[in-house]
Amino acid sequence: MRYSIIFRLIETAMIDSTPPDLEASLSKPALDIHEILKILPHRYPLLLIDRVLELKRKERIVAIKNVTINEPFFNGHFPGLPIMPGVLIVEAIAQAGGALLLTEVEDRTDKVMVFTGIDRAKFRRPVSPGDQVRIEVEVKGWRAMPRMIAAKMQGVAYVAGKKVAEATVSCQLIDSSRGRGDGSDGAAAE
Numbered sequence: 001m002r003y004s005i006i007f008r009l010i011e012t013a014m015i016d017s018t019p020p021d022l023e024a025s026l027s028k029p030a031l032d033i034h035e036i037l038k039i040l041p042h043r044y045p046l047l048l049i050d051r052v053l054e055l056k057r058k059e060r061i062v063a064i065k066n067v068t069i070n071e072p073f074f075n076g077h078f079p080g081l082p083i084m085p086g087v088l089i090v091e092a093i094a095q096a097g098g099a100l101l102l103t104e105v106e107d108r109t110d111k112v113m114v115f116t117g118i119d120r121a122k123f124r125r126p127v128s129p130g131d132q133v134r135i136e137v138e139v140k141g142w143r144a145m146p147r148m149i150a151a152k153m154q155g156v157a158y159v160a161g162k163k164v165a166e167a168t169v170s171c172q173l174i175d176s177s178r179g180r181g182d183g184s185d186g187a188a189a190e
Contacts, residue, residue, distance in 0.1 A: 030055040031099065039102045040095060041112055041176070045072045048092035049135065052099060061137050063096040069129035084127035089165040090118060093155030097137045097169060101151055110176050116150070117170035125164045127157075134158045140168070149173040 031039070031052035040047065054062040067084055074082040098113040105111060127133055134157070141152040150172045157165040 029053055036099060039099050039108065042095060046091070047095070048088060049095050049099065052096070053134075055100060055103070058100075058104060058142055059139055061096050061100040061135075063092075063099065063135045063137075065092050065133040065135065067127055067129055067131045067133060071129070074129065082129050084131075084133075086121070086123040086165060089123070089127060089133065089157050090121055090155075090167045090169065092133065092135055093137060093153075093157060093165075093167055094169045094171060096135045097139075097151070097153040097155060098171065100137060100139070100153075101142075101149065101171070101173070105149065105173065111173050112176045113171050113173050115169060116172050119168040119170075121165070121167035123165045125159065125162060127159060127164055131159045133164065 029051045033050055036047070036049060036052065037043075040049075042048070048065055049063040050066050051064045052061060053064060054060065069082065071084070073085055073088065077083060077085050094113075094115060101113060102108050102111070135155060136158070137153050137155040139151060140154050141150075143150045150170070152168065152170045154168050155166065156163060
């Protein structure tokens with residue numbers, strides 16, 4: 001028995017059928033760095049998220065941290081073997097969660113989200129210069145009362161699809177002037 005395969009070239013014209021508004025929403029991040037800076041009070045060198053890919057109000061956020069050799073912590077952690085400190089990965093998880101929660105607060109300019117707990121933190125693989133960390137955070141609990149918002153969030157960090165760290169973080173929204181006293185440094189007025 002003999003088989004013969006015959007190929008025939010068929011020319012087709014590709015038609016761009018993606019609506020422009022959908023195309024723009026697919027390429028634009030949910031929050032770029034400029035929008036993140038408007039939400040979070042953190043600044044270099046402690047701003048640890050560069051972009052938000054997904055944001056579902058009060059439920060979930062996916063953020064990215066691009067890790068470069070220029071990060072200041074690599075000078076001492078560790079010379080010759082640069083590894084991102086695990087505590088900073090947990091901080092990145094908290095910042096992503098904070099960005100999610102602070103989008104719900106209208107008067108956030110005088111507020112700051114602070115840690116109230118870190119549970120079940122685990123570190124699976126090292127994060128090194130050149131890695132892109134994908135941070136996925138889900139809200140597990142949300143409590144809003146007059147003059148206070150508290151939340152518990154589960155975060156997982158990935159590099160190249162592999163889990164590098166995870167933690168459950170608890171946080172609370174406080175007035176940014178809290179704990180500053182009357183603003184004096186104890187020096188006598190002249």
